[in-house]
Every structure is written in C-alpha cells, then in structure tokens.
C-alpha cells in the first residue's frame with residue numbers, strides 16, 4: 001500500500017512551529033512514573049494524589065493516580081472502559097505503558113483495522129509479524145494478554161495485534177523538561193504521517209497541560225499538508241482532548257512542497273546502529289540524504305565510526321565490537337547502584353589515550369562522545385565525594401575534579417558543534433551539550449576562591465562583542481547564522497584563554513591544543529597534537545572561565561530555542 005507523508009504548505013523559516021499543539025489519541029505513563037505523575041496530565045504529583053473515580057470496580061483504586069479531582073474525572077472513564085485497569089491490577093501487574101496505550105486505543109468501537117491501517121495510521125502489522133524475532137514475539141504475547149484483559153478469551157487477537165503494532169509504529173516517547181522519558185503517546189495523522197530522516201528538517205516538543213486541564217496557549221496554524229493516497233483520517237479516534245500535546249517545529253528553512261521529516265532515532269549514532277534500530281522497530285531501510293550520500297558515508301558518519309589501527313592490523317571488526325562492549329560495560333558499571341566514579345574515569349581515559357588491542361578511537365567517534373559525557377558526570381560526582389569531608393572551596397582535589405568535569409563538558413560541546421556545521425539537524429543535542437558545559441563552567445567559577453560577586457548573574461550580563469543579549473531574547477531566527485557565528489567566535493576567544501588551565505592535569509584533554517579549532521581532525525591520526533600544543537597553564541583570570549560559562553549557556557539556550565521555542569532561562 002502506498003504510504004503517507006507530510007509536506008510544507010508554505011515556505012517556513014527556521015525555528016517556527018509548523019503544527020498547532022496536537023492532543024494525543026492515546027497515551028500512558030511508563031510504569032516507573034505511575035505513582036509520581038498524574039496519569040491524565042503527566043504533571044508531577046505533589047500533595048495528596050487522587051485515585052481514579054470509582055466506576056464499577058470499587059477495588060481498583062491505586063494503579064493510576066491523578067493530581068486533581070478534575071484530572072481523575074476526565075481520565076477515569078477511559079481507565080476503566082479501556083480494560084487498562086484489569087491489566088494493571090492483574091497479577092503480575094502492569095505489563096507496560098505500551099499495553100496501556102494499546103488498550104486505550106481499542107476502547108472505541110470503530111477501532112477495527114482496515115488493511116494495514118487503523119484510525120488512518122499505519123500499523124505495519126504484517127511486516128512486524130513476518131520475522132520470528134523479539135518484536136513479533138512481543139506483539140503476539142502482548143495481544144493475547146490484552147485480549148484476555150478485554151474478556152475476549154484466548155482466540156485470535158488480530159485487533160489487539162494491530163493496536164500494538166500501531167503503537168510501535170507511531171508511538172513517541174513523551175519527554176519531560178528534565179529530558180526523562182516519562183510515558184508514551186500516539187497522535188493523529190497530522191503528526192503520525194511524518195516520515196523519518198537521519199537529516200530531518202523538523203523536530204517536536206511536548207506541552208504538558210497544566211493540572212487544571214486549562215486550555216493550551218493559542219495554537220499556531222497547521223503549516224503542513226498530507227501527501228499520498230486518500231486515507232480515512234485518525235481524528236475519529238479522539239483521546240478526550242487532554243494528555244501531553246505535541247508541537248512540530250522547523251529546524252531548517254523549509255520550502256513550500258518540501259517533505260517534512262523528523263528523527264525516529266538518535267542522530268549521533270553511527271549509520272549501522274541507526275539502520276538496525278529503524279529496521280527492527282519500523283521495518284524500513286533508510287534512504288535519506290545522509291544515509292545514501294554518494295559512494296561513501298557522510299563526513300559526520302565517517303567521523304562517528306573512525307578508528308585508528310596499528311599497521312598490519314587485520315581484525316578491525318571484532319575489535320571494534322570489543323571497544324563497544326568495553327565502553328558499554330564501564331558506563332553500565334558506573335550507572336549501577338555501587339558505581340565508582342574513580343574507576344570509571346581511569347578506565348575510560350586509559351581507553352581514550354591508549355586504545356584497546358591496537359585500535360584507537362577518533363576523538364569524534366560515537367564511543368568517544370559517550371565517554372566524554374560520562375567522564376564529565378563521573379568527575380563531577382567524584383568532586384562532590386572528595387569534598388564531603390572538607391570545605392569544597394578549600395579542597396584542591398575536589399576543585400581539580402570539578403575543573404576536569406567542566407573541561408570534558410566543554411570538549412564534548414565543541415566536538416558536537418564541529419559536527420553541527422556538517423549536519424544541522426544535530427541542533428537539539430548540541431544545544432544540550434552547550435547548556436551543560438555552561439553550567440559546569442559556572443559551577444567551577446563559583447567554587448573558585450574568591451567566587452565571582454553574587455551580583456554577577458548571567459542574565460544581567462552584556463557582552464560588548466557578541467549578540468549575547470539578543471540571543472537571550474531569541475526574538476527572531478532570521479539572522480540565525482549571524483548570531484550563531486558571533487556567539488561561537490566569542491566562545492572561541494574565551495576557550496583559547498582558558499583551555500590550558502581547564503585541561504591541566506588531564507592526560508587526554510591536554511593533547512588538544514584548542515577544542516574549538518578542530519581543523520586537524522580530518523588528518524587524524526597523522527600526527528600527535530601533543531607536540532603542537534601551546535603551553536597555556538593558567539586562565540588569564542577566573543573571569544574568563546565565568547564569561548566562557550555564561551556564553552556557553554547563552555549559546556545552548558539560543559540553539560534550544562530554535563528547537564523548542566520559548567524564552568531562554570539563565571540562572
């Protein structure tokens with residue numbers, strides 16, 4: 001069957017909402033958040049939560065909770081009529097948020113699938129069941145459990161299978177303002193007919209309604225239109241009009257008639273990992289510009305996978321897998337309950353400096369990028385544990401760990417920023433990296449002795465050279481490239497003045513002369529940068545570190561506002 005896609009109805013600038021806030025047709029919190037968040041509006045529960053309004057099942061009172069009587073009244077009928085309550089209260093309880101979302105979809109009598117579509121949305125049922133793999137097993141066993149919960153016995157469960165496949169194919173992870181995935185939601189065709197690209201021109205954000213279910217702020221127009229065969233629309237499914245809304249936003253200039261695409265997968269993964277995820281979950285081979293770029297991979301994909309081998313090395317693939325396993329294992333150990341930050345830092349830095357079995361990671365390799373993220377947080381935790389026994393301001397060990405944490409965060413942001421120049425759709429994750437570099441640098445400068453004066457708040461700061469203040473207001477993106485260049489230029493200046501100081505004592509980071517100037521990476525590993533490095537040892541002043549932090553935060557906020565809109569908060 002021909003597939004649907006969405007196209008721009010008009011020319012669209014970068015950083016514009018291209019859909020109104022679309023309410024979900026089905027949604028459910030992840031099990032881990034059922035007792036901390038409201039099941040109707042997804043806001044965090046505070047004070048005494050409210051149980052579902054008793055319908056018929058007087059005993060089912062605690063499987064889902066609400067923040068207000070209004071939310072309880074709005075969602076309880078669906079909670080019971082969808083049979084979700086039977087599934088959650090069964091023993092063993094709560095199978096998954098996906099099953100709840102599936103059941104909620106099926107509660108309407110018009111749910112029957114027609115061909116490979118249900119409510120106009122692609123289910124991909126045949127493709128997902130065709131291969132006897134983990135997904136097809138999950139669909140079959142989930143459908144049987146759902147059919148039992150709906151009192152439909154143990155017979156064929158085609159309708160349930162279609163609902164599960166629909167949620168796999170169209171469901172999106174709802175992310176809160178802390179970046180945590182708290183639930184799953186399915187939206188109507190205005191969102192669900194948008195295809196994937198590894199170099200997309202749009203992204204999306206969620207609006208969590210206020211607890212009193214008051215209407216959302218004024219909507220923008222729908223600037224996209226469907227393209228494809230005539231298909232019955234999903235609007236009839238309805239979701240009660242509440243739950244997390246989704247807004248699609250342009251992250252590039254889009255021409256009238258151009259296809260709108262978003263990312264279904266993490267764009268900083270290498271091509272093989274993206275392809276494997278897209279195939280196992282969505283059953284398609286991506287032919288986007290980035291994936292099919294001429295004979296070889298794009299520059300970004302090459303960098304994300306590049307490793308150096310010693311001469312005569314002939315088992316790159318197997319050792320490449322060992323590298324991945326090694327990094328995964330170190331990170332998993334660190335994230336476990338008894339994770340030790342010191343061991344994590346030692347192992348990851350040894351890998352970055354010396355490699356493994358004759359293989360060395362390119363500084364922009366995706367495993368190296370994961371390692372920088374982990375190292376920044378491991379050094380931060382290490383610093384806080386070092387200072388537990390002494391005054392943080394007077395604990396040199398803790399201070400130097402805080403400094404290395406900031407240096408890794410800055411290096412990561414600079415590396416990702418380099419990739420952004422080749423792949424503009426990385427803007428959302430690059431924004432996060434700059435924001436966290438800014439936070440780490442400001443923490444460092446505030447823990448120096450003496451700390452900056454308390455009046456020194458980033459919001460009040462005005463830089464004479466760049467568009468810092470204009471960026472904070474984020475009023476227009478028409479001059480996006482100009483504002484970006486000015487901010488990056490200023491960040492480059494402060495980085496050059498501070499890098500020797502920030503990287504001091506870190507064997508890996510000291511090898512890089514200037515993280516903002518990665519012009520050498522294309523020649524890597526022809527020469528070691530260690531010899532070429534300049535000998536800055538001390539930042540000209542802690543003021544440079546503060547200025548650098550404030551600029552990083554502003555730049556991160558500027559990029560984030562392109563993706564998510566709204567004002568930039570700097571504290």
Ligand SMILES: C[S@@+](CC[C@H](N)C(=O)[O-])C[C@H]1O[C@@H](n2cnc3c(N)ncnc32)[C@H](O)[C@@H]1O
Pocket residue numbers: 002003004005121122124169170192193194195196197281282283284285286287288
């Ligand atoms: C959320 S739907 C997108 C809309 C879909 N094209 C339709 O006709 O309803 C996701 C499904 O669309 C198809 N799809 C999305 N992006 C694609 C792409 N870049 N190439 C091929 N198929 C794609 C896959 O079948 C995928 O499972």
